[in-house]
Amino acid sequence: MTLVSGSPAHAAPPPTPEKVTDVPNEPLDPRDRQLLAEAEANGEPTVTVVVATDRDETGAVAQALTRLGATVDNRVDDVGYVRARVPTALVRKAATLPGVAALDLDEKFPLPEPTPETRPGPLPRIRPAGPGPTTPAANPYLPTHETGAVSFVKAHPTWDGRGVTIGIMDTGIDLDHPALQTTSTGERKIVDWFTATDPLEDPSWRAMITEVTGPTFTYAGQTWTAPAGTWRINIFSESITAGDAPAGDVNRDGDRDDLFGVLYDPATGDVRVDTNQNRDFTDDEVMRPYREKFQVGHFGTDDPGTPVREQVPFVVEVRRDVDIDPTDQQPGPYYDFVNIGIVAGAHGTHVAGIAAGHGLFGSSKVNGAAPGAKLVSARACSWAGGCSYAALTDGMIELVVNRKVDVVNMSIGGLPALNDGNSAQAILYTRLINDYGVQFFISAGNSGPGLNTVGDPSVATDVVSVAASISRDTWRANYGSEVRARHSVFPFSSRGPREDGGLKPNITAPGAAISTTPLWLPGSAVPEAGYDLPPGYQMLNGTSMAAPQATGAAALLLSAAKATGRTVSPAALRRALYSSATWIDGAPAHSQGYGLVNVPGAWQLLRTGPQPRSYTVDAPVCTPISEHLATPHRGPGVFNRAPPG
Ligand SMILES: [Ca+2]
Numbered sequence: 049m050t051l052v053s054g055s056p057a058h059a060a061p062p063p064t065p066e067k068v069t070d071v072p073n074e075p076l077d078p079r080d081r082q083l084l085a086e087a088e089a090n091g092e093p094t095v096t097v098v099v100a101t102d103r104d105e106t107g108a109v110a111q112a113l114t115r116l117g118a119t120v121d122n123r124v125d126d127v128g129y130v131r132a133r134v135p136t137a138l139v140r141k142a143a144t145l146p147g148v149a150a151l152d153l154d155e156k157f158p159l160p161e162p163t164p165e166t167r168p169g170p171l172p173r174i175r176p177a178g179p180g181p182t183t184p185a186a187n188p189y190l191p192t193h194e195t196g197a198v199s200f201v202k203a204h205p206t207w208d209g210r211g212v213t214i215g216i217m218d219t220g221i222d223l224d225h226p227a228l229q230t231t232s233t234g235e236r237k238i239v240d241w242f243t244a245t246d247p248l249e250d251p252s253w254r255a256m257i258t259e260v261t262g263p264t265f266t267y268a269g270q271t272w273t274a275p276a277g278t279w280r281i282n283i284f285s286e287s288i289t290a291g292d293a294p295a296g297d298v299n300r301d302g303d304r305d306d307l308f309g310v311l312y313d314p315a316t317g318d319v320r321v322d323t324n325q326n327r328d329f330t331d332d333e334v335m336r337p338y339r340e341k342f343q344v345g346h347f348g349t350d351d352p353g354t355p356v357r358e359q360v361p362f363v364v365e366v367r368r369d370v371d372i373d374p375t376d377q378q379p380g381p382y383y384d385f386v387n388i389g390i391v392a393g394a395h396g397t398h399v400a401g402i403a404a405g406h407g408l409f410g411s412s413k414v415n416g417a418a419p420g421a422k423l424v425s426a427r428a429c430s431w432a433g434g435c436s437y438a439a440l441t442d443g444m445i446e447l448v449v450n451r452k453v454d455v456v457n458m459s460i461g462g463l464p465a466l467n468d469g470n471s472a473q474a475i476l477y478t479r480l481i482n483d484y485g486v487q488f489f490i491s492a493g494n495s496g497p498g499l500n501t502v503g504d505p506s507v508a509t510d511v512v513s514v515a516a517s518i519s520r521d522t523w524r525a526n527y528g529s530e531v532r533a534r535h536s537v538f539p540f541s542s543r544g545p546r547e548d549g550g551l552k553p554n555i556t557a558p559g560a561a562i563s564t565t566p567l568w569l570p571g572s573a574v575p576e577a578g579y580d581l582p583p584g585y586q587m588l589n590g591t592s593m594a595a596p597q598a599t600g601a602a603a604l605l606l607s608a609a610k611a612t613g614r615t616v617s618p619a620a621l622r623r624a625l626y627s628s629a630t631w632i633d634g635a636p637a638h639s640q641g642y643g644l645v646n647v648p649g650a651w652q653l654l655r656t657g658p659q660p661r662s663y664t665v666d667a668p669v670c671t672p673i674s675e676h677l678a679t680p681h682r683g684p685g686v687f688n689r690a691p692p693g
Pocket residue numbers: 286296297298299300301302303304305306
């Protein structure tokens with residue numbers, strides 16, 4: 049059997065169970081101690097922290113942090129959330145403030161890497177044809193039928209995700225892809241698109257500080273034209289995208305030094321981008337945030353003579369009143385920022401196509417799991433260092449509280465030494481799920497097959513942590529390999545249990561797929577299977593691909609519930625998915641959780657109204673770091689990795 053290691057799509061450093069030295073009253077867990085030590089070594093004056101506060105203590109915590117000299121950058125009282133920049137020397141003090149339930153230091157998860165690992169070797173014995181316009185709905189390239197999604201939609205054509213909006217927390221979704229334009233009923237597929245990154249860290253946010261007056265003015269050594277009136281101006285430089293696709297060339301003309309003027313009206317929030325680079329804003333479209341008018345701008349001009357798109361789509365967004373100097377330990381000075389919203393890599397587009405694509409490969413029949421569902425794109429990753437923990441937290445809150453999505457997919461995560469589901473992020477995600485009724489599906493990670501490799505924040509108790517399986521048919525179609533087992537769990541798929549013995553991952557879904565990628569990326573090979581894909585498609589594997597299969601399956605169930613007047617709580621949804629899952633023979637529970645997602649089976653349970661039950665289990669836990677558990681050395685499952693003696 050062919051062994052395929054996980055693509056680093058859900059890359060994470062290996063766990064480093066550090067030596068535990070007893071620190072009395074140490075408020076930080078081992079990972080945060082390490083991050084703080086790095087900040088101290090680098091002489092960083094402040095660090096960003098993510099704080100889950102006790103209920104009704106958010107205001108008091110924010111005030112106390114401000115008194116410590118911190119800058120509070122975001123605060124959501126209903127969720128009990130504060131994001132702040134704290135003087136590095138005072139982080140431990142901040143963590144012990146009254147009302148702080150948990151405090152984590154911000155860190156960067158590596159940008160999801162879209163390239164699947166390939167194995168050099170002899171030509172495959174099987175030469176599948178690859179997908180195309182005649183590919184049927186049930187196919188091994190994008191195997192949504194393996195969760196029962198295809199048969200469910202065939203039996204109930206209107207329960208195909210319509211009425212449901214899926215949030216995709218990722219690198220952003222390509223706005224031009226034909227399979228991401230409309231739902232099965234012809235409505236707009238991508239209904240919202242926003243960027244959750246920190247304006248002071250992600251240079252796609254431009255500070256609107258310099259004031260200029262039209263009709264002509266000099267800026268950056270050149271003469272510009274604008275409508276009469278007073279404006280703010282800055283430059284968007286394509287080179288800031290060098291860290292990942294589009295690799296520093298947003299207008300796809302082969303160089304990396306193009307500059308684009310950005311003009312902003314602070315009174316109205318109107319934005320103009322000089323996409324044709326003539327330093328004249330009077331011929332540029334007046335743009336508003338995507339959700340207002342669904343405006344999409346483009347850098348570059350497509351050459352119709354080539355299959356690839358020589359053009360990158362973008363949206364604009366405004367963040368008002370950002371404190372641009374968090375190190376002066378006082379409020380302000382405040383300026384507005386304008387974001388140029390383009391995708392930071394192919395990953396989010398691939399995930400979106402698996403969850404809810406409609407009409408892939410030029411086939412009217414090939415879809416993601418829920419072709420009737422709508423999408424909201426949230427970008428938490430940038431080209432300068434990956435996806436930030438703080439942006440993933442801000443973005444999840446924004447998706448649920450303000451963008452009103454029904455279910456969320458996140459195929460990003462990390463692997464801290466203490467993966468016990470008690471991080472600040474895990475606490476906040478749990479509140480969002482239970483208070484707002486929005487279930488999160490999060491990739492389990494690609495750090496398997498070792499024990500206790502399941503990633504945070506998929507370890508949060510009420511998050512559905514998704515492991516990656518592969519069928520015999522997909523081995524053939526996407527790898528050209530012949531195997532015996534009908535279904536198996538990918539070796540790279542992260543294994544449980546949690547540090548406290550809790551059951552993770554929870555469920556399994558197919559973790560290899562050919563799905564959508566930005567049209568401006570060249571076509572790619574599926575080398576093990578021996579065929580090529582045109583621009584707009586790529587074969588990727590990882591739990592990143594499994595999670596959106598599960599999310600799309602959930603969208604079908606929520607769609608069916610809406611159509612039949614049922615209300616489904618996250619607990620009931622999880623119970624139905626878990627109780628109906630199909631056991632994969634030969635795979636232990638700590639690799640597959642309850643088993644492979646089974647949409648028709650889950651609907652049978654939801655239809656008759658299952659009663660979610662909860663049990664409390666308390667058992668001894670002995671691992672090298674189990675003293676850091678919420679209750680030291682205790683947890684909901686027996687887990688013994690204690691060294692002898
Ligand atoms: Ca260029």
